[in-house]
Amino acid sequence: MSNTRRPLPLSLLWELPLAVLSFCFFKVVKTLIGLFYGIYLSRDRNRATQWQVLSTDVLSIPIVLPVLMTKGPRWNTHAIIGTVGPFAAQEAISIDLTPPRQSAQSWTIVVYRYPDYATVAQLSSLEQGAELQHTLKVAPGKYSLALRYYECSGAVEFPSVQADAVTVAPGADDQTPADTENPSSSEPPTINAQTASAETNAFYRHLSDRHNGFYLALHYYIYTLLQLRPWLPEAFVTREYLPVGNPDTAFFYDYVEAQQALSLSLHPTALQNYDIYFTLYSRSSLPLFYTKIEQETVTVPPFPTKGYYLIRTRPRNVQVPPPDSQLIQVAFTA
Structure with a gap:
């Protein structure tokens, strides 16, 4: 799956300043919560x-x-x-x-x-x-x-x-x-x-109900970050978006516009060599939809909100090589 350039919307003009504020807010809150959590553990x-x-x-x-x-x-x-x-x-x-x-x-x-x-x-x-x-x-x-x-x-x-x-x-x-x-x-x-x-x-089925303005403000910048991904250093985007995961897990990801469906097409050998998992997140980074991919073609239904997805691939044995960009092709449809 290549990192293709999609047309940037006019709304980016006013969303970009908000994204910069969100990025700064996230860094400050992350530091403060880390300190509070350290105190909590010490007690x-x-x-x-x-x-x-x-x-x-x-x-x-x-x-x-x-x-x-x-x-x-x-x-x-x-x-x-x-x-x-x-x-x-x-x-x-x-x-x-x-x-x-x-x-x-x-x-x-x-x-x-x-x-x-x-x-x-x-x-x-x-x-x-x-x-x-x-x-x-x-x-x-x-x-x-x-x-x-x-x-x-x-x-x-x-x-x-x-x-x-x-x-x-x-x-x-x-x-x-x-x-x-x-x-x-x-x-x-x-x-x-x-x-x-x-x-x-089972708690994931209702986790998106915890959405509020605080979590939206924390993660608002991520959607804009992924929009600008082709023009940003990949190491920076990876550090901000990807989780602290397993070394043997590879990731594919991108942003999804509101009311936009996704069509996933897998390489014929993909399901033989990998376990592949898909999660769609809201702009607040709460899961909206998730599934294990078990067919070569999968359609993800549209959702009314902007968000982003993350595909995790895990090799089924030690002989499987790291996945390349052609393993999964994603098409966006209105």
């Missing part, structure tokens, strides 16, 4: 050592939605997602791989450095080995983990994690109470296992 240390599964319950915590709308606003509507951290590690992080292998056909664990969320390492179902536990050597610092389960047919379990041989998040059989007051105690801090049902992502 509730249990949260940093528990798997937080993205769900209706987690979103009921007032600060969570603003955090996600600034840290990861391109919602992955296709995976059950759990995160744990930030926690300190001096030498090594060990992860029990049995639960992921038993929970879903496709999964990925990404280790991020905190607070800049640079990717440190990745484990996934693509590289199935014999080891039951993977140990990653790390430099002293703080780290967070994100586990994404795809193609789930039942309940999923989030694994135990150890930092320097001290349990951060335990497995299902470990019921030892946590020692949160004295993390350097000889008793390792342990937390009850976290599980989630295959219906955990």
Whole structure:
């Protein structure tokens, strides 16, 4: 899919100044919410050592939605997602791989450095080995983990994690109470296992109802950014639009005008080699429509609002090469 130039509308003359204000507003709010969230975590240390599964319950915590709308606003509507951290590690992080292998056909664990969320390492179902536990050597610092389960047919379990041989998040059989007051105690801090049902992502069906002026102001600039994409540095557009995703996930994206339908045409080998997921977002970056693409031609119905889409492609095995621009062709129709 090539980055073609579409005619720019006259409305860009007054939308561009608003987009610049939105960009500045987003940067300020992101910084402030990051500070508030850091204070929140410091006062509730249990949260940093528990798997937080993205769900209706987690979103009921007032600060969570603003955090996600600034840290990861391109919602992955296709995976059950759990995160744990930030926690300190001096030498090594060990992860029990049995639960992921038993929970879903496709999964990925990404280790991020905190607070800049640079990717440190990745484990996934693509590289199935014999080891039951993977140990990653790390430099002293703080780290967070994100586990994404795809193609789930039942309940999923989030694994135990150890930092320097001290349990951060335990497995299902470990019921030892946590020692949160004295993390350097000889008793390792342990937390009850976290599980989630295959219906955990049902909250996405109504997430767009959370639209308001605040979220529109935060993400107003993204639509304009994508309109101007052919004239902007690609690295800048990528940094602003794409999520902190998996290293093995490739993305295709563009803006969509109001009342505009999309026709997707896939290369004949696409479905053999990749799992392909489509999400359409409102201008507030809330999901309006999402589906797994399972046919070579797909039509996405028009919506009454301006927005943008994101297509995620995940290889089905390690031999599959990265997708090229011809994998998916997108046509826009009024």
